[in-house]
Amino acid sequence: MTEITLVQAVNRALFDAMRADPDVLLLGEDIGVNGGVFRATEGLIKEFGPERVVDTPLSETGIVGAAIGMALYGLKPVAEIQFLDFIYPAFDQIVSELAKFRYRSGGQYPCHVVIRSPYGGGIKGGLYHSQSAEAYFAHTAGLKVVIPSNPADAKGLLTSAIFDPDPVIFLEPKRIYRAVTGEVPDGDHRVPLGSASIVRPGSDVSVFAYGAMIPPVVEAAKAVQAEGLSAEVIDLRSLVPLDEAAILKSVEKTGRAVIVHEAPRFVGFGAEVAALLAEKALYSLKSPVRRVTGYDTPFPYALENLYLPNAERIAHAIRASAREG
């Protein structure tokens, strides 16, 4: 066990997976010589060489399309998209190809591909270095979508993603790449896809979040604790597959739910969680489900601190949820 940052945990997972399996290789922009613009791939080219740490031309379509071809042929490519905001040129390859190859070929051609990408705001990145686009991918049948919030999960989930036979969109909360350190098990540490985790047990209100929203949610939970309110914080970790049982179990206990994400609210992932509660836990609910999210605008630059959900907004929603009903 060692204390490392989230981005170092990503780096560890890549090292370990590449050592364990020669079919694992990386593709992306500036990932080799430069070690990635966030240094997630630092040192890998030194150990594995340019055949396995492939610096590509500036083309996301190319990166994802080539990764698909490699996977069809039997490799396990891990593609990096430099910022999630730059994934859209590859959208066709992801939505029309990656997500559908297995299905359209009657199961003959699975796509063993991981796409890693830093996502989210909080780094003064404005419109195009801040987006949380998880909902597009979660909406697309055939893609798994995973978002860690701490170093141990980053390593464990990425390792599971790399050895998962299905395509996985692995979103890394760049705002907390270096903000949090934590113990990370050495060796083949895996966290199964599709399992949520209870970050902080509680009894009055359930708060569901993921990625970079976990720290402000925990801060809010601590704040309301001082007022005698017990919030249970659940890190979804994996949006697809979704740990529905964990969500329902928590709400059956608390009867109240707040969902937090930094992506815009309208048709955001929180809507799926809210719908799940309406469908399967309505009679457990004592007050309306609340969402604390980014606003339904593009991501701003100067006003990002007001756009992103903060601990105060989250605490406000927890209190309101507890007060009603």
Add this chain to the structure above:
Amino acid sequence: MSQAVELPKPGSPPSDAGGIPPEDLPKVYRAMLLARLMDERCLSLQRQGRIGFYVPLQGQEGAQVACAWALDPSDWLFPAYRELAVALVRGLPLVSLFDQFIGNAGDVLKGRQMPNHYGAREYRFVTASSPVGTQIIHAVGAAMAAQRKKERIVTVTFFGDGTTSSNDFHSGLNFAGVFQAPTIFFCQNNQWAISMPRERQTRSKTLAMKASAYGIEGVVVDGEDVHAVYRAVRDARRKAIAGGGPTLIEAQVYRLGPHSTSDDPKRYRTDAELAEWKARDSVGRVRQELLTSGGLTEESEAKLLESLRAEIAMALKEAEGTAPIDPSTLFDDVFERPTPRLDEERAEFSKFLTEGVLKP
């Protein structure tokens, strides 16, 4: 370093007739110096935390100023994020650039974008995006619109060597060829796309030759030679206006600084390469030409530098004295009129500001 065309050795004589008119050259030099000084200032402002981020242009001043010099104010420009000198020639006021870099109440973009992504409709300088290449096909569409409206203008789009690998570069050239759009594709091949050298971007010997596959003309110019760039752009413009279609111009330059203030070029390139290109720098070349012709003296240059620095300082002072952006603008411009949902969010937001749940 692989070099597609032989570039003139440092100190070689300026290119022949048909370049920038001699009476314009001092103004060209002034614009180049202004861009360089502004660049230096912005890099230091970023280090001091007074602006959040910055994309420098050093090494590309000559290509940008010469290109912009050959255009008409009626032409529409579609820049990327590194076109400071184009913006300056175009007339965007220094203070408006600083307003954008700070994202204050004076920013015409209303604080929506990172520094360097400015744009102003008034100057036909279209607001830049970060995803590379997207502007290329917009320039073609706008040129097709100008054709349809029978307006004798050209559109010019600016992008880098790495961006020739993007989807929209290829769509842009293809459309422009098929529709004979009056577009100039001005590619500044600064030899690097962040850490990727030019030869890792494409196997093609030059970037300009990609034009021929789309049936359009492609030319390579020494981008550190302002006369060569000026001539190439002027000729491409004349041809386009006369109905002769688009041109891809590859201006070979060098990014002397980091890709951005987040980048460390020492990780991927050598000091020797940098020194080689520094010796070819357009700023030094134009300076030499002017000193030789008597268009500039050491004293007049010192005065010029002083006045440019003062101009920059004054603009910065004004921008730093401007109020921060009004938080309620967050919800403007999503649509022409807000949806009911946006109105609801704005109301909640205002309440949060009043109650202190949100603090500006």
